[in-house]
Amino acid sequence: MTHIWHPKRKGLPPSYVLLERVRTSNENDPELDCQPFPHCIIRNFIQSDSFTENLQRELLDLNFHEKSNDLYKFNQSDDLKKRKEPHITGLRAALFGLFRSWLGEVLGVELEPTVDVSCAKYQYTDVLLCHDDELEGRRVAFILYLVPPWESSDGGTLDLFSTDDHFQPHSVVKSLVPSWNTLVLFEVSPVSFHQVAEVLSEDKCRLSLSGWFHGPSLERPPRHIEPPFPRSPHLPRDETLLLEWLNPLYLDVDYQSQVQQEFEDSSEIQLKNFLKEEKFKEVSEALRSTDVQWTKQGPPNRRCYEVASLESFPQCVSACWELLCSEAFFLLLSNFTGLRLHYLSPGDEDEEEEKDQEDEEEREATGSSGDTPSANKNYKEPSTPVCVGELRRWAHGGYTLLHDGDASRAEYALDLLLPLSCPDWQTEFGGFTSYVANEEDEELLMVYPEENSLALVYRDKETLKFVKHINHRSSTLPIGDSCRRAVYDFSFVYYE
Numbered sequence: 001m002t003h004i005w006h007p008k009r010k011g012l013p014p015s016y017v018l019l020e021r022v023r024t025s026n027e028n029d030p031e032l033d034c035q036p037f038p039h040c041i042i043r044n045f046i047q048s049d050s051f052t053e054n055l056q057r058e059l060l061d062l063n064f065h066e067k068s069n070d071l072y073k074f075n076q077s078d079d080l081k082k083r084k085e086p087h088i089t090g091l092r093a094a095l096f097g098l099f100r101s102w103l104g105e106v107l108g109v110e111l112e113p114t115v116d117v118s119c120a121k122y123q124y125t126d127v128l129l130c131h132d133d134e135l136e137g138r139r140v141a142f143i144l145y146l147v148p149p150w151e152s153s154d155g156g157t158l159d160l161f162s163t164d165d166h167f168q169p170h171s172v173v174k175s176l177v178p179s180w181n182t183l184v185l186f187e188v189s190p191v192s193f194h195q196v197a198e199v200l201s202e203d204k205c206r207l208s209l210s211g212w213f214h215g216p217s218l219e220r221p222p223r224h225i226e227p228p229f230p231r232s233p234h235l236p237r238d239e240t241l242l243l244e245w246l247n248p249l250y251l252d253v254d255y256q257s258q259v260q261q262e263f264e265d266s267s268e269i270q271l272k273n274f275l276k277e278e279k280f281k282e283v284s285e286a287l288r289s290t291d292v293q294w295t296k297q298g299p300p301n302r303r304c305y306e307v308a309s310l311e312s313f314p315q316c317v318s319a320c321w322e323l324l325c326s327e328a329f330f331l332l333l334s335n336f337t338g339l340r341l342h343y344l345s346p347g348d349e350d351e352e353e354e355k356d357q358e359d360e361e362e363r364e365a366t367g368s369s370g371d372t373p374s375a376n377k378n379y380k381e382p383s384t385p386v387c388v389g390e391l392r393r394w395a396h397g398g399y400t401l402l403h404d405g406d407a408s409r410a411e412y413a414l415d416l417l418l419p420l421s422c423p424d425w426q427t428e429f430g431g432f433t434s435y436v437a438n439e440e441d442e443e444l445l446m447v448y449p450e451e452n453s454l455a456l457v458y459r460d461k462e463t464l465k466f467v468k469h470i471n472h473r474s475s476t477l478p479i480g481d482s483c484r485r486a487v488y489d490f491s492f493v494y495y496e
């Protein structure tokens with residue numbers, strides 16, 4: 001029998017309510033707290049030192065697989081449900097047997113015998129970003145740490161978030177430092193937002209065994225829906241802006257046709273040295289000015305980066321913003337992509353012929369002559385092309401995440417990225433924009449930050465995007481390097 005911490009040994013009644021806060025003088029007694037959400041810490045969880053060491057040895061001998069997406073990067077074992085190793089088997093039986101029964105009494109709910117447990121290794125730059133753990137059936141999460149001596153400076157803390165009035169995560173209010181043979185439990189709920197902070201130690205392994213006890217889920221309030229960013233039509237600016245700002249190569253009509261052919265073949269393109277060199281340098285230097293006002297964007301279960309206030313733009317930055325919003329630039333994008341982003345852009349002849357054929361068939365079916373009101377009942381005015389943009393600042397820890405509601409609101413759109421101040425950016429730093437198919441893990445495209453290289457990507461309703469977490473390696477650049485402090489980009493989305 002596996003000897004683990006048990007409430008009767010510690011003199012605690014099984015009906016002890018988890019929501020009460022308890023602090024005792026015995027360091028082996030559980031610590032219970034309901035802030036920011038109910039959680040419990042049990043130190044020296046396994047009573048036998050030799051059992052714990054053998055368990056660690058068995059876990060390290062498992063096959064691990066690298067897991068990486070928008071939310072996390074770490075190594076995970078296969079499901080431990082059917083493993084035959086003696087110490088893994090013993091702990092699994094104890095957790096999902098006697099301990100599960102006691103925990104059910106504590107919560108006043110019947111926990112199912114479902115076994116849901118695996119092992120994770122977090123090493124340098126590994127991370128699990130802000131999320132709430134909510135999936136159907138999960139009631140209590142648990143993590144058993146089997147780590148070497150660990151300090152907060154090593155990273156890898158379990159960070160707990162407070163929430164706002166919309167039940168969205170706000171900020172980290174408690175950080176639990178992993179320690180050997182310590183079990184952490186917390187109730188899975190609409191407010192149980194937490195993260196595993198990035199591991200900063202280059203020589204320590206954060207080994208843990210984790211999973212969930214299943215039972216009836218807590219009632220969830222309606223999900224908060226963020227208001228959409230306001231979209232704007234183009235600004236009435238002529239081609240003078242293009243002549244002032246752009247590399248003359250991209251104003252050549254023949255070269256624009258070449259760009260369009262390449263874009264139509266792959267739905268993406270990168271246009272290097274897009275701005276004139278002197279203009280690019282002027283904007284890059286202005287962005288490092290202390291006069292620009294930056295605001296952190298959240299909530300952390302969706303994004304973490306800074307956005308510049310339009311009112312605080314230096315003059316040259318404001319002019320570059322106007323360029324990307326201008327009528328002349330909308331037309332240029334039409335020439336680059338073949339999309340209808342300007343009324344002068346050529347239409348799709350095949351599409352027009354198909355629409356005319358549909359109209360003709362409808363008239364024949366209804367006996368309409370074509371000049372009656374019924375013939376035009378489906379006529380729609382051409383939509384006005386619009387855009388929405390941000391000037392963003394990225395640093396270590398920045399990211400964006402996919403979200404449950406993203407797929408339902410996805411639209412056909414043209415994404416534009418123009419990175420600045422990243423001359424020595426390396427792929428291993430993260431910070432790239434990844435495009436993925438909805439409900440699939442495979443990455444369709446990755447766009448890496450490249451100075452003065454305009455990236456254009458056309459996405460359909462089944463394509464989603466995120467910016468990969470910028471990890472600690474980005475902080476290893478020399479102090480004097482501009483990348484050390486921040487990377488900037490203009491990020492725009494254009495709609496036909």
